[in-house]
Amino acid sequence: xxxxxxxxxxxxxxxxxxxxxxxxxxxxxxxxxxxxxxxxxxxxxxxxxxxxxxxxxxxxxxxxxxxxxxxxxxxxxxxxxxxxxxxxxxxxxxxxxxxxxxxxxxxxxxxxxxxxxxxxxxxxxxxxxxxxxxxxxxxxxxxxxxxxxxxxxxxxxxxxxxxxxxxxxxxxxxxxxxxxxxxxxxxxxxxxxxxxxxxxxxxxxxxxxxxxxxxxxxxxxxxxxxxxxxxxxxxxxxxxxxxxxxxxxxxxxxxxxxxxxxxxxxxxxxxxxxxxxxxxxxxxxxxxxxxxxxxxxxxxxxxxxxxxxxxxxxxxxxxxxxxxxxxxxxxxx
Amino acid sequence: xxxxxxxxxxxxxxxxxxxxxxxxxxxxxxxxxxxxxxxxxxxxxxxxxxxxxxxxxxxxxxxxxxxxxxxxxxxxxxxxxxxxxxxxxxxxxxxxxxxxxxxxxxxxxxxxxxxxxxxxxxxxxxxxxxxxxxxxxxxxxxxxxxxxxxxxxxxxxxxxxxxxxxxxxxxxxxxxxxxxxxxxxxxxxxxxxxxxxxxxxxxxxxxxxxxxxxxxxxxxxxxxxxxxxxxxxxxxxxxxxxxxxxxxxxxxxxx
Amino acid sequence: xxxxxxxxxxxxxxxxxxxxxxxxxxxxxxxxxxxxxxxxxxxxxxxxxxxxxxxxxxxxxxxxxxxxxxxxxxxxxxxxxxxxxxxxxxxxxxx
Numbered sequence: 001x002x003x004x005x006x007x008x009x010x011x012x013x014x015x016x017x018x019x020x021x022x023x024x025x026x027x028x029x030x031x032x033x034x035x036x037x038x039x040x041x042x043x044x045x046x047x048x049x050x051x052x053x054x055x056x057x058x059x060x061x062x063x064x065x066x067x068x069x070x071x072x073x074x075x076x077x078x079x080x081x082x083x084x085x086x087x088x089x090x091x092x093x094x095x096x097x098x099x100x101x102x103x104x105x106x107x108x109x110x111x112x113x114x115x116x117x118x119x120x121x122x123x124x125x126x127x128x129x130x131x132x133x134x135x136x137x138x139x140x141x142x143x144x145x146x147x148x149x150x151x152x153x154x155x156x157x158x159x160x161x162x163x164x165x166x167x168x169x170x171x172x173x174x175x176x177x178x179x180x181x182x183x184x185x186x187x188x189x190x191x192x193x194x195x196x197x198x199x200x201x202x203x204x205x206x207x208x209x210x211x212x213x214x215x216x217x218x219x220x221x222x223x224x225x226x227x228x229x230x231x232x233x234x235x236x237x238x239x240x241x242x243x244x245x246x247x248x249x250x251x252x253x254x255x256x257x258x259x260x261x262x263x264x265x266x267x268x269x270x271x272x273x274x275x276x277x278x279x280x281x282x283x284x285x286x287x288x289x290x291x292x293x294x295x296x297x298x299x300x301x302x303x304x305x306x307x308x309x310x311x312x313x314x315x316x317x318x319x320x321x322x323x324x325x326x327x328x329x330x331x332x333x
Numbered sequence: 334x335x336x337x338x339x340x341x342x343x344x345x346x347x348x349x350x351x352x353x354x355x356x357x358x359x360x361x362x363x364x365x366x367x368x369x370x371x372x373x374x375x376x377x378x379x380x381x382x383x384x385x386x387x388x389x390x391x392x393x394x395x396x397x398x399x400x401x402x403x404x405x406x407x408x409x410x411x412x413x414x415x416x417x418x419x420x421x422x423x424x425x426x427x428x429x430x431x432x433x434x435x436x437x438x439x440x441x442x443x444x445x446x447x448x449x450x451x452x453x454x455x456x457x458x459x460x461x462x463x464x465x466x467x468x469x470x471x472x473x474x475x476x477x478x479x480x481x482x483x484x485x486x487x488x489x490x491x492x493x494x495x496x497x498x499x500x501x502x503x504x505x506x507x508x509x510x511x512x513x514x515x516x517x518x519x520x521x522x523x524x525x526x527x528x529x530x531x532x533x534x535x536x537x538x539x540x541x542x543x544x545x546x547x548x549x550x551x552x553x554x555x556x557x558x559x560x561x562x563x564x565x566x567x568x569x570x571x572x573x574x575x576x577x578x579x580x581x582x583x584x585x586x587x588x
Numbered sequence: 589x590x591x592x593x594x595x596x597x598x599x600x601x602x603x604x605x606x607x608x609x610x611x612x613x614x615x616x617x618x619x620x621x622x623x624x625x626x627x628x629x630x631x632x633x634x635x636x637x638x639x640x641x642x643x644x645x646x647x648x649x650x651x652x653x654x655x656x657x658x659x660x661x662x663x664x665x666x667x668x669x670x671x672x673x674x675x676x677x678x679x680x681x682x683x
Contacts, residue, residue: 039653064366064374071362075579075588076406077355077392080362081385085633087365088378092630095371099614102596108616109591133579133588168613172634183588190587299367307369308591309494310430313487314618315592320486321619370594372615372626379629472628479621 017042029230034160037103045229049159050104051120052231057097058115058122060090062296066130067139075133082179083136089176093169100161116301124282125212127290134187134194134201140180142202142209142247148177149243150213153233162231181250188254195255202251203259210274211282213240219279241271248272339522343456344398345418345515346525348408349561351391352419355409356569357440358384359576360427369430376476380437383469390462410580414570415563422505424560424569428498431484431491435498438477442538443509445470446531455523478542485546496548507556509535595644597623599631602639609641617642 021040028035035041064087071087074080098108114120125143130136151173154166184201187194214220214236226232234242248265251258262275284290361381368374392405422440427433448470451463484495510528512520519525543550559565574581579588594616600609612631617623623642631637651659667673676683 036653038650061371068366071365072359072575073578075410075583077385077389077409079588080358081382081389084362084365084378084382084385088375088382088633091366091371091374091378092633095375095615095630096613098371099596102614107593108596109593113591165613186587193583194586303367303369307430309488309490310369310373310484311591311594311618313491314483314622315594316491317483317487318619318622370616372617372622372630375633376625376629379633476625479625483618483622 026228029158029228032156032158032230034163035158036160037105044225045231046104048226048229048231049162050101050106053097053101053104053162053165054106054111054114055121055123057094057101057111058120059126060094060097061115062122062126062300063143064090064094065296065299066126066128066292067136069130070133070136073133074136079183086140086176086179089172092172093165096165096168097162100159100165103161112304116297116304118288118297121286123212124285124290125208126296127285127293128204128208129292131204132197132201134184134197135205137180137183137187137198138201138205140176140178141184141250142180142205143212144173144176144180145247146209146212146243148173149239149246153239156230156233158230184254188256198254199256202256206259207278207281208285210240210244210277211285213237213243215279215282216277244272244274338518340398340400342515342519343524344395346519347391347395347398347459349418349420351388351395351408352417353423353440354384354391355388356417356419356572357423357437358382358388359572360423360425361433361437363427364433377433380473380476383466383473387462387466387469390465394458394462406580410577414565414573417565417569417573418561418563420505420508421557421560421566422502422508424566424572425502425505426568428501429494431494431498432501434477434480434484435495435502437473438481438542439502439506439539440509441470441474441477442542443506443528443531443535445474446534447526447528450526450531453523454525459524474538478538481542481548482546485543485548492547495546499543499548500551503551504555504557507553508558508560511558511561513561594618595623595646597627597642598645598648599627600641600643601627601631601637603637605638609639612636614645615642 022042025035025041025045035045067083067087067090071080071084074083098111101111102108111120115122125146130139148170151166151170155163155170157163157166184198187198217223217235217237220236223232223235227235248258248263260275262273264273265271266273285293288294358381361377361384364377365374365381368377388409389405392408396403396405396408422436425432425436445467448463448467452460452467454460454463481495484491486492510532512527512529516525516527520527539550595618596614596616597620598614599612601612602609615623615626615630617626620642624640627640627642628637632640663669
């Protein structure tokens with residue numbers, strides 16, 4: 001998931017690559033063959049993937065922060081363990097995804113640098129604050145729910161390492177949405193006060209969750225190429241509709257009201273129709289002006305800067321150890 | 334000795350073990366999302382999860398022993414500062430990565446032999462908890478020892494930071510070996526472990542690892558004390574106010 | 589911000605005794621012990637393994653995809669390596 005803003009292609013890649021190679025490549029993709037890192041691929045395909053996979057990875061890493069905000073305050077030990085395990089999983093998913101991007105010849109260090117210097121984007125959803133414990137449930141239910149909609153088709157992505165990473169991610173993530181929904185269910189059943197907290201969380205997270213699927217198809221110019229390359233399997237609006245259809249009944253089961261006066265069920269199509277998304281807010285948050293953009297990047301930079309001496313120490317020790325072994329080997333000869 | 338006394342001792346002892354695990358798990362949880370590498374973020378979270386798991390089992394058992402219907406969460410989230418009996422070492426703030434690693438190393442080097450001995454406890458529940466925790470502690474020790482070596486024998490800066498962490502934490506290690514009436518009576522009954530019997534092994538582990546890490550062990554001497562009787566560091570109240578916030582702000586609700 | 593790259597390691601995990609080690613991903617680590625610990629922490633959080641190998645990624649020697657046909661196509665015609673190539677009368681039984 002978390003790949004909303006990257007549908008831009010570089011005009012410089014439109015140069016003439018060998019037509020025969022391009023045709024052969026497209027034929028492999030059409031035949032549902034997986035493309036592997038050392039295979040020939042169009043430069044634009046490679047760039048699109050690096051951008052999409054790394055943006056996805058950055059989103060997982062930044063995504064640790066809003067939920068991490070509640071690890072030390074989880075209300076029970078069971079919830080604390082579940083939340084910590086979930087946030088840890090997100091770190092793991094970021095790691096799998098960085099590894100997939102690295103197969104395309106870009107290092108973890110370069111990718112990290114792109115995130116910290118704001119050159120790379122990450123999902124706008126993580127620029128919203130977690131204000132109450134109910135937000136932890138709302139993120140699991142809505143944000144992970146939206147993520148799953150997006151990630152399941154990515155398991156069939158044409159690029160082998162990305163597809164394999166997504167299979168692992170999807171397998172591990174199956175508990176995330178359930179723990180979020182169960183947490184909210186418990187709150188809604190426990191007291192009116194808690195139910196209000198849950199409603200408040202839904203009010204704040206609903207629209208940003210819909211924005212996670214990215215711009216509307218009419219404004220998303222480049223999805224056609226990603227579809228042809230089988231990097232993308234469904235359009236933004238198709239996935240968004242799936243999410244709304246799945247989520248609305250779940251909200252009703254909790255006894256909650258969705259913060260959308262235009263929401264109504266269309267008997268003919270069998271779909272829930274929703275109101276207009278505030279695309280200005282979306283553009284503003286993606287551009288860096290959401291409630292927490294600065295805090296998120298500052299936290300990542302702080303961790304990176306304060307960890308520099310540790311990474312240096314590990315490398316320095318490794319080198320000393322190699323040299324000592326080498327010296328011992330020479331001495332033994 | 335009466336059954337009531339024995340029950341009170343067992344409750345106190347189990348609660349100490351639980352508090353140690355819960356508070357260290359809480360501290361380690363603060364790292365999540367902020368560690369020096371992504372791999373280490375995941376590694377520290379694993380250790381935190383082990384400690385939280387130990388705390389849950391131990392609190393649950395302590396509640397059963399006490400017999401007043403308190404569950405793991407009531408024991409963890411609804412006791413005030415002076416009723417917590419964890420050692421001072423585990424509550425020390427994370428500091429830099431070296432302090433976190435050395436805190437873990439000193440503690441795990443102690444807990445590994447403790448759990449190993451506790452497996453033979455006449456109390457079956459404690460013995461079963463110990464059997465699981467022993468394997469976890471063995472990995473925590475390995476992880477923190479390997480990092481201690483790398484920080485100590487890495488760069489000049491990492492060496493200085495690691496030595497500062499050793500020196501800073503050292504005064505909190507004496508408390509690990511304190512014996513009071515509770516431990517004395519339970520150890521005599523074959524239920525608890527006499528920590529004095531673990532001292533040589535603990536020292537040997539430290540010496541071996543710190544030697545390889547080119548770090549110096551401070552001389553014995555003056556040690557901090559107080560955790561086991563609920564006299565904690567000033568920072569501990571803040572840890573609790575954060576950890577217990579939800580249960581204090583909304584008492585008696587289900588989460 | 590020019591940071592020295594921390595080496596990449598490929599991780600192979602034996603999921604159960606008796607199974608072969610299978611590639612499952614990679615980690616970054618300064619040395620082999622750290623790589624082994626990272627692999628354990630990252631890839632066996634759900635009891636996925638009983639044994640781990642880590643190999644420096646730079647030590648992997650791979651076949652060239654452009655030579656795929658040269659390397660692998662000749663074997664496609666060697667059907668006599670497969671058991672169904674040989675006809676055994678049914679009376680003989682399972683073989």
